[in-house]
Amino acid sequence: MAEGRIAVIGTGYVGLTSGTCLAHLGHEVVCGDVDPDKVERMSRGEVPIFEDGLQELMTEGIESGRLTFVHGAEKAAEGAKYIFLCLPTPDGGDGRADLRIVHQVVAEIGPLLDPGAVLVTKSTVPVGTAKQITATLARDDVAVVSNPEFLQEGTAVKNFMNPDRVVVGSDDRAAAEAVAKLYDGLTTSSGKPVTMLITSAESSELIKYASNAFLAMKLSFINSIAGLAEVVGADVHEIAGGMGLDDRIGPKFLRAGPGWGGSCFPKDTKALAAIALDYSVPFPLLDATTIANEQAQERVTDRIREAAGGDLAGVPIALWGLTFKAGTDDLRDSPALEVALRLDTERAQLRGYDPTVKADLPPKNGYPAVPVAADPYAAAEGARVVVLLTEWPEFADIDIARVAQVAPGAVIVDARNLLDAQQVLDAGLRLVPLGRKG
Numbered sequence: 001m002a003e004g005r006i007a008v009i010g011t012g013y014v015g016l017t018s019g020t021c022l023a024h025l026g027h028e029v030v031c032g033d034v035d036p037d038k039v040e041r042m043s044r045g046e047v048p049i050f051e052d053g054l055q056e057l058m059t060e061g062i063e064s065g066r067l068t069f070v071h072g073a074e075k076a077a078e079g080a081k082y083i084f085l086c087l088p089t090p091d092g093g094d095g096r097a098d099l100r101i102v103h104q105v106v107a108e109i110g111p112l113l114d115p116g117a118v119l120v121t122k123s124t125v126p127v128g129t130a131k132q133i134t135a136t137l138a139r140d141d142v143a144v145v146s147n148p149e150f151l152q153e154g155t156a157v158k159n160f161m162n163p164d165r166v167v168v169g170s171d172d173r174a175a176a177e178a179v180a181k182l183y184d185g186l187t188t189s190s191g192k193p194v195t196m197l198i199t200s201a202e203s204s205e206l207i208k209y210a211s212n213a214f215l216a217m218k219l220s221f222i223n224s225i226a227g228l229a230e231v232v233g234a235d236v237h238e239i240a241g242g243m244g245l246d247d248r249i250g251p252k253f254l255r256a257g258p259g260w261g262g263s264c265f266p267k268d269t270k271a272l273a274a275i276a277l278d279y280s281v282p283f284p285l286l287d288a289t290t291i292a293n294e295q296a297q298e299r300v301t302d303r304i305r306e307a308a309g310g311d312l313a314g315v316p317i318a319l320w321g322l323t324f325k326a327g328t329d330d331l332r333d334s335p336a337l338e339v340a341l342r343l344d345t346e347r348a349q350l351r352g353y354d355p356t357v358k359a360d361l362p363p364k365n366g367y368p369a370v371p372v373a374a375d376p377y378a379a380a381e382g383a384r385v386v387v388l389l390t391e392w393p394e395f396a397d398i399d400i401a402r403v404a405q406v407a408p409g410a411v412i413v414d415a416r417n418l419l420d421a422q423q424v425l426d427a428g429l430r431l432v433p434l435g436r437k438g
């Protein structure tokens with residue numbers, strides 16, 4: 001076990017998962033957050049986010065005494081050997097990452113750190129941030145290490161415990177190796193030892209952005225292929241299957257949908273484009289990746305408008321799925337809400353359902369208010385168009401005959417291609433799939 005305690009600053013999807021899993025690996029971990037209510041709830045063992053497997057490990061950590069929660073960054077950082085920054089780095093409005101919270105916390109905790117402490121950026125931060133933090137700290141006795149996180153929401157614990165790789169970057173080789181050692185004992189999902197990649201801080205910072213932007217580009221590519229497939233009479237599933245059989249392409253991240261979203265792909269793709277621009281390096285693929293994503297959201301909206309007969313004003317529409325993907329309660333930059341916004345602008349009457357959303361959505365971050373029903377059938381009642389936007393497994397098992405009863409004559413626009421066309425037809429409804437003819 002590592003000598004010295006670990007502090008985790010910021011207990012969101014990344015911080016809470018990392019802190020809990022590091023405690024599970026045997027480390028002593030103190031998590032600090034600025035939100036006192038959240039700290040109080042977590043101290044009682046309550047998991048504030050929807051994340052498979054987190055509750056069990058968090059209870060285990062608290063009961064073992066290895067995992068504790070405190071209010072504020074300073075309290076967590078004081079006396080710690082490793083300080084993991086898991087703070088938000090949102091879009092600053094011009095595409096660049098807003099690092100104000102990171103810099104503010106570094107300024108707060110810098111003077112308190114013990115000599116020999118290692119400050120680790122787990123947040124996704126632009127290239128050059130480790131250098132900037134080193135300059136702000138102005139301490140020769142504290143090392144700065146970049147250790148980006150690659151977990152996916154919904155499978156965060158699994159991804160943390162079985163990563164494809166761990167990337168650690170620093171000018172201080174010994175500090176980087178010490179951070180890599182904290183992950184000792186982890187295996188990949190196929191049981192192999194995890195590759196620990198030690199790089200410069202700059203490479204490590206860019207590996208994170210390059211990975212996210214590359215995945216977003218892959219999705220934009222298949223979504224554009226879906227648009228083409230609809231016109232030429234091909235089937236995007238057959239195409240993705242055929243492409244994925246090529247080892248060099250691989251089958252993952254080729255599921256066409258209503259565009260990609262979430263708290264990271266949109267902001268990180270834009271942030272990488274901003275970095276390239278700042279360094280005067282042409283990188284048109286990144287802008288194209290974002291533009292193609294907006295086109296994918298637009299295409300789904302077009303299909304819905306066509307299904308409604310050309311005019312959306314006053315048309316009752318059910319939205320099945322509101323989160324940015326299945327398996328999470330996260331609504332940040334959700335493609336479902338992007339589509340809802342477009343429909344709302346055209347004055348459609350929306351009603352949503354999502355297994356993790358229990359209350360009506362108020363207008364937020366530019367997205368419209370969406371009344372939320374208790375189940376998918378209540379959402380569909382009286383709807384002229386039902387749109388499947390998030391790939392929750394319960395939609396694949398939906399009782400279509402019951403939908404036909406509550407929404408006779410409705411058209412189902414299946415933006416995740418989850419439903420069986422024949423079943424929908426048998427129930428007397430029309431199905432509009434994505435990336436293939438209906």
Ligand SMILES: NC(=O)C1=CN([C@@H]2O[C@H](COP(=O)(O)OP(=O)(O)OC[C@H]3O[C@@H](n4cnc5c(N)ncnc54)[C@H](O)[C@@H]3O)[C@@H](O)[C@H]2O)C=CC1
Pocket residue numbers: 009010011012013014015032033034035038072073086087088089101105122123124125149150151152153263264
């Ligand atoms: N959500 C994800 O799946 C992944 C996110 N990332 C990156 O990790 C970073 C964190 O992301 P999330 O965990 O999603 O964020 P989040 O928004 O879920 O959590 C951030 C936490 O930091 C706390 N916080 C804010 N200001 C603070 C302060 N001054 N002192 C202490 N705590 C403070 C907030 O109260 C919140 O609990 C971002 O840079 C993100 O890009 C990286 C990989 C995966």
Ligand SMILES: O=C(O)[C@H]1O[C@H](OP(=O)(O)OP(=O)(O)OC[C@H]2O[C@@H](n3ccc(=O)[nH]c3=O)[C@H](O)[C@@H]2O)[C@H](O)[C@@H](O)[C@@H]1O
Pocket residue numbers: 124149150151152153154212215219252253254255256257258259260261262263264265324325326335
């Ligand atoms: O930096 C981050 O925050 C994380 O961002 C993504 O993880 P996440 O945001 O949890 O979501 P993904 O599972 O990657 O899905 C992103 C979007 O792509 C969509 N998607 C994904 C896969 C696919 O085949 N088709 C598809 O439309 C999802 O529905 C969702 O809207 C990355 O996959 C993680 O590796 C990374 O750590």
